Amino acid sequence: MAGKIMPNRLDRVFYQYQQELEAKALEVLRSGRYVLGPEVESFEREFANYTGSRYCVGLASGLDALWLAFRVLGIGSGDEVIVQANTYIASVMGITINGATPVFVEPDIFFNMDTSRLEELVTQRTKAILVVHLYGQSANMKEILQVCRKYHLRLVEDCAQSHGACFQGKMTGTFGDIGCFSFYPSKNLGAYGDGGAIVTDDEEIAGSIRMYRNYGSERRYYNKVVGANSRLDELQAGLLRVRLKHLSELTEERRKLADRYSQELHNERLLLPRVRPGCGSVWHQYVIRTEEREKLIQYLDRQEIGTIIHYPIPPHLSEAYAYLGHKRGDYPLTEEYADTVLSIPMYNGMTDEEQGIVIEALNSFTE
Numbered sequence: 001m002a003g004k005i006m007p008n009r010l011d012r013v014f015y016q017y018q019q020e021l022e023a024k025a026l027e028v029l030r031s032g033r034y035v036l037g038p039e040v041e042s043f044e045r046e047f048a049n050y051t052g053s054r055y056c057v058g059l060a061s062g063l064d065a066l067w068l069a070f071r072v073l074g075i076g077s078g079d080e081v082i083v084q085a086n087t088y089i090a091s092v093m094g095i096t097i098n099g100a101t102p103v104f105v106e107p108d109i110f111f112n113m114d115t116s117r118l119e120e121l122v123t124q125r126t127k128a129i130l131v132v133h134l135y136g137q138s139a140n141m142k143e144i145l146q147v148c149r150k151y152h153l154r155l156v157e158d159c160a161q162s163h164g165a166c167f168q169g170k171m172t173g174t175f176g177d178i179g180c181f182s183f184y185p186s187k188n189l190g191a192y193g194d195g196g197a198i199v200t201d202d203e204e205i206a207g208s209i210r211m212y213r214n215y216g217s218e219r220r221y222y223n224k225v226v227g228a229n230s231r232l233d234e235l236q237a238g239l240l241r242v243r244l245k246h247l248s249e250l251t252e253e254r255r256k257l258a259d260r261y262s263q264e265l266h267n268e269r270l271l272l273p274r275v276r277p278g279c280g281s282v283w284h285q286y287v288i289r290t291e292e293r294e295k296l297i298q299y300l301d302r303q304e305i306g307t308i309i310h311y312p313i314p315p316h317l318s319e320a321y322a323y324l325g326h327k328r329g330d331y332p333l334t335e336e337y338a339d340t341v342l343s344i345p346m347y348n349g350m351t352d353e354e355q356g357i358v359i360e361a362l363n364s365f366t367e
C-alpha cells in the first residue's frame with residue numbers, strides 16, 4: 001500500500017532539494033538582510049532572464065501583482081477589463097480592487113478564454129484584457145493579440161499557474177504589457193510562504209511597480225503615490241532561486257506525469273484535458289471532467305485518493321461579486337465546468353506506484 005494519496009504533496013520537492021534549500025535558508029538568516037536585498041535582486045534578474053523579459057519586480061503575492069498591474073496602467077473606476085469567467089477569483093479581484101469592472105468571457109474546450117467571443121464584448125469602456133493561462137496551458141495568444149491591437153487594449157497576463165508555459169515557443173507573461181506571477185507554495189514555481197512578481201519589457205512600468213511595492217517611494221521618506229507594502233522577502237527570494245534552477249526538470253517531470261495519465265486513462269465516463277497545438281502546458285493541474293463528479297469523489301475517497309475542484313463557484317456567482325448582478329445561467333459553459341471539473345493527484349515527486357494506483361482506480365470507476 002502506498003498510503004493515502006493526496007491531491008498535492010509540497011514536501012516532496014522540499015526533500016528532493018533539501019540540502020540546497022536548507023543551505024540557502026541558513027545563508028539568508030545569517031546575512032542580516034531580510035527585505036529587499038541581494039537575493040531579491042538576483043532572483044529578479046534570473047526570473048526576468050528565464051522568462052525572456054527585460055524586467056522582473058518581486059512582490060508579496062500573485063494578487064498584488066495583478067492589482068498593482070492594473071493600478072500602474074491607470075485602469076480603474078469606469079473602465080472595463082475582459083477576463084475569462086472560469087478563473088480563480090484572485091484574477092477578478094486584481095481588476096475590482098482598482099474599481100474597474102470585470103467583463104466575463106466564456107472558456108473554450110481547453111479551459112482558456114474563448115477568443116472567438118472577445119470582440120463582441122469590447123465597448124467604449126474596455127481598457128484591457130486579462131488573460132489567464134489556466135491549469136498551466138497557454139491561451140491562444142495570436143488571437144488575443146489581434147483583438148488588443150485592433151481596439152488598442154492593454155494586455156495583462158495572469159501566469160500564476162503557467163510558469164514556463166509557452167505559446168509557439170514564446171513564454172507566457174511576455175506577450176502583454178505586464179505578466180503577473182504567484183509563487184504561492186502550490187504553484188509550479190512555489191516559495192515556502194507567499195510571493196509574487198511581475199515581468200515587463202517596459203522600464204517605466206517596472207519602475208512604477210517598484211515604487212508602489214514600497215509605500216509609493218523611490219527614495220526613502222519621499223512618497224509619490226499611495227502605495228502598498230508588497231515586497232518579496234529575502235528568504236523567499238533565496239529559496240525561489242534554488243527552485244528556479246530546477247524548474248525545467250520539474251516541469252519535464254510534470255509533463256511525463258500528464259502524458260502517462262493521458263495515455264493510460266481509459267474510461268468513457270471521464271473527459272481528459274486537451275492541449276491546443278502551439279499552446280504548451282506545464283500541467284499545473286491535470287483536470288478531468290465528469291457528469292458523475294460527486295460519486296467519483298466519494299469512490300476515490302474510499303480508496304484514500306484525494307482530489308480537488310478548481311473551482312466549484314465561478315467568480316460571477318460568488319457572494320463577493322453579488323454587486324455585479326450576475327445570476328446562474330449567465331455563463332452556462334463556465335457553470336458547466338464548475339459543476340464537472342475535477343483535479344486528480346498530480347505533483348512533483350509523485351511515484352510511479354502512486355500514479356498507477358490512481359490510474360487503476362479511475363479506470364475501474366463504474367458507478
Ligand SMILES: *Cc1c(COP(=O)(O)O)cnc(C)c1O
Nearest residue numbers: 061062063088090091160182184
Ligand atoms: C494562485 C492564483 C492567483 C493568486 O496568487 P496568490 O499568490 O495566491 O495571491 C491568481 N490567479 C490565479 C489563476 C491563481 O492560480
